[in-house]
Amino acid sequence: MSEGKAWVPTNVTGFFEVILREDPIKTGSKGVGLNLSKGVYVKVEVERADKISVNSNGVSKELLRGFLERRGLCYHVDVDFDYELPPGFGFGVSGAESLGSLLALGDALSLKVDKEKLARLAHINEVKNRSGLGDVISQIEGGGIIRVKEGAPGFGLTESFSIDSKKDLYVTTLSEISTSSILEDKMKVREINKSAEPKLSKMREEPNLNNFFDLSKKFTMETKLGPEKVVEIIKEVNEEGSKATMVQLGASVISMGKPGLLKKYGDVKKVNVSEVGAKII
């Protein structure tokens, strides 16, 4: 038996434009994201076996099975996730699961596959499941990421912007939103793209945290993606003189302000922006 471990930051998208194509490599989103210091730890244990079996959950199970099949590797694989932020609330956890489980599996098997290639497979898996479009390309880098061209790592293009990693931010989660249910709604996607498109150049002109919050809040209000409670919290934070926005795509809020107000609505976690991206640990 041998094991491999990885860590992947969670990714908060503020606003995004959806670009769907037949080729998953060329499918993705443009937009802006912050990689957070709270992420997903993945532990993979492998043991030689007569046939492939993968004991995992969510989007990683078939991903790892396919990876082993294509390489003719027969192993029993156990995957264990430790979530610092929960799945389903908009933190790009499915992307972290996909990327982290491939990195940890590669580590457990001592494979010489480069990180970008694994990230490409993770992106394709996200697109196939409609569980994410732009998280993985952001999560391999860390920091604040503007996705200026859609697609998998190696096809899509990003620009990073600097954020003080000591700056405290606060997140609170209210309820889950299924990413695929939104991405498969053509009318909704049209509204999303109409709102996002002009904001990308505005973000590139002034790539900083304040602008991230201002543009993302505008996007949230214009697209009406936010449940009532999310909108209520954002407005209350604004009334206190601070900034907040919805975590796309989940019923969650990220705020620059003091945690007090958010506490009224549920559990609050302090986070920072992670300068580092996905890594084997």
Ligand SMILES: Nc1ncnc2c1ncn2[C@@H]1O[C@H](COP(=O)(O)OP(=O)(O)OP(=O)(O)O)[C@@H](O)[C@H]1O
């Ligand atoms: N098609 C699917 N098959 C199996 N599990 C899935 C599928 N889609 C999503 N999941 C699982 O559901 C959980 C939530 O995924 P989802 O993509 O909805 O949210 P998220 O990744 O937390 O946030 P985001 O909105 O940023 O993508 C993850 O654990 C993921 O593995």
Ligand SMILES: CC(C)(CO)[C@@H](O)C(=O)[O-]
């Ligand atoms: C579609 C999305 C908002 C889901 O979290 C994310 O993957 C993104 O930013 O492309």
